[in-house]
Amino acid sequence: xxxxxxxxxxxxxxxxxxxxxxxxxxxxxxxxxxxxxxxxxxxxxxxxxxxxxxxxxxxxxxxxxxxxxxxxxxxxxxxxxxxxxxxxxxxxxxxxxxxxxxxxxxxxxxxxxxxxxxxxxxxxxxxxxxxxxxxxxxxxxxxxxxxxxxxxxxxxxxxxxxxxxxxxxxxxxxxxxxx
Amino acid sequence: xxxxxxxxxxxxxxxxxxxxxxxxxxxxxxxxxxxxxxxxxxxxxxxxxxxxxxxxxxxxxxxxxxxxxxxxxxxxxxxxxxxxxxxxxxxxxxxxxxxxxxxxxxxxxxxxxxxxxxxxxxxxxxxxxxxxxxxxxxxxxxxxxxxxxxxxxxxxxxxxxxxxxxxxxxxxxxxxxxxxxxxxxxxxxxxxxxxxxxxxx
Numbered sequence: 001x002x003x004x005x006x007x008x009x010x011x012x013x014x015x016x017x018x019x020x021x022x023x024x025x026x027x028x029x030x031x032x033x034x035x036x037x038x039x040x041x042x043x044x045x046x047x048x049x050x051x052x053x054x055x056x057x058x059x060x061x062x063x064x065x066x067x068x069x070x071x072x073x074x075x076x077x078x079x080x081x082x083x084x085x086x087x088x089x090x091x092x093x094x095x096x097x098x099x100x101x102x103x104x105x106x107x108x109x110x111x112x113x114x115x116x117x118x119x120x121x122x123x124x125x126x127x128x129x130x131x132x133x134x135x136x137x138x139x140x141x142x143x144x145x146x147x148x149x150x151x152x153x154x155x156x157x158x159x160x161x162x163x164x165x166x167x168x169x170x171x172x173x174x175x176x177x178x179x
Numbered sequence: 180x181x182x183x184x185x186x187x188x189x190x191x192x193x194x195x196x197x198x199x200x201x202x203x204x205x206x207x208x209x210x211x212x213x214x215x216x217x218x219x220x221x222x223x224x225x226x227x228x229x230x231x232x233x234x235x236x237x238x239x240x241x242x243x244x245x246x247x248x249x250x251x252x253x254x255x256x257x258x259x260x261x262x263x264x265x266x267x268x269x270x271x272x273x274x275x276x277x278x279x280x281x282x283x284x285x286x287x288x289x290x291x292x293x294x295x296x297x298x299x300x301x302x303x304x305x306x307x308x309x310x311x312x313x314x315x316x317x318x319x320x321x322x323x324x325x326x327x328x329x330x331x332x333x334x335x336x337x338x339x340x341x342x343x344x345x346x347x348x349x350x351x352x353x354x355x356x357x358x359x360x361x362x363x364x365x366x367x368x369x370x371x372x373x374x375x376x377x378x379x380x
Contacts, residue, residue, distance in 0.1 A: 046227050108332060157366060165351055168350075
């Protein structure tokens with residue numbers, strides 16, 4: 001029952017949003033065609049902006065992986081990965097997700113490329129990536145903007161939320177996409 | 180920190196490859212990898228344009244404000260410290276709604292504005308207030324309606340069904356956010372994190 005709901009949500013999310021937002025816009029007198037094109041323009045800029053970050057992180061990951069260093073690391077982290085129910089290849093992502101947005105984006109891209117986007121690892125990495133934010137970065141920027149140094153429980157809370165999301169991602173993905 | 184991580188991976192990788200005798204593969208794979216990086220980045224354009232086009236309509240039509248107003252009564256309960264009618268409430272609601280829609284470019288300035296308003300309410304300007312921590316708990320756990328970037332990545336990598344992860348992502352991000360808010364509410368009362376020392380009778 002639960003799995004069916006998730007599947008319906010996945011299938012209907014894009015068409016539903018298209019329907020609702022474009023209809024709302026049209027009824028409010030927005031020139032939907034022109035405005036859509038305007039927004040789409042940013043898509044190009046975003047992809048071009050991302051490219052150097054992608055190249056940079058791929059350099060590091062390619063060297064690290066081809067050399068065999070990644071395997072060594074995965075083997076070292078295996079006990080911890082097993083405790084969390086994660087494939088060992090995703091351990092680096094667990095840490096990187098809270099630390100660096102561009103880094104984790106590049107890592108997920110490389111994982112999708114290497115293992116295939118429709119593999120269990122690929123799907124799990126996708127869910128992990130989409131369900132949380134770069135905690136350290138957000139805290140630094142937001143608190144920095146009001147010059148607050150004493151952040152009290154903000155960091156533990158942020159990291160806890162990230163951890164819960166990672167574990168939940170494993171649980172949900174195991175139910176939905178049996179490995 | 181990413182500096183150290185990147186440095187570590189490149190240098191340790193090369194050294195390990197030297198020991199393993201895999202230096203040749205490292206060079207050939209590297210050239211392939213950087214080309215793949217460019218192709219994958221280009222492949223993002225389609226889905227990103229789709230999403231950003233749609234979001235532009237949402238912004239222009241007032242859809243974001245409409246959503247924010249629908250969400251406000253609920254958000255008010257998590258931010259009891261904000262007096263009703265104070266601009267901080269509106270700013271927080273807008274920032275979180277934009278974040279949920281994945282409007283990264285819009286949600287960051289809105290979020291910074293929300294912080295400024297919350298700071299105006301803050302009796303101890305050098306210390307994070309409970310409302311601030313709660314706000315950031317929701318921000319960093321990112322409650323997502325549609326993970327546009329991940330969708331774009333999956334499409335670019337040739338997935339047969341890029342959208343299949345949407346349902347799971349929504350549920351997981353929701354649980355993460357709930358956990359974050361609960362943690363914020365619980366931890367803010369702990370003696371270690373309280374602003375004033377606990378009174379002793």
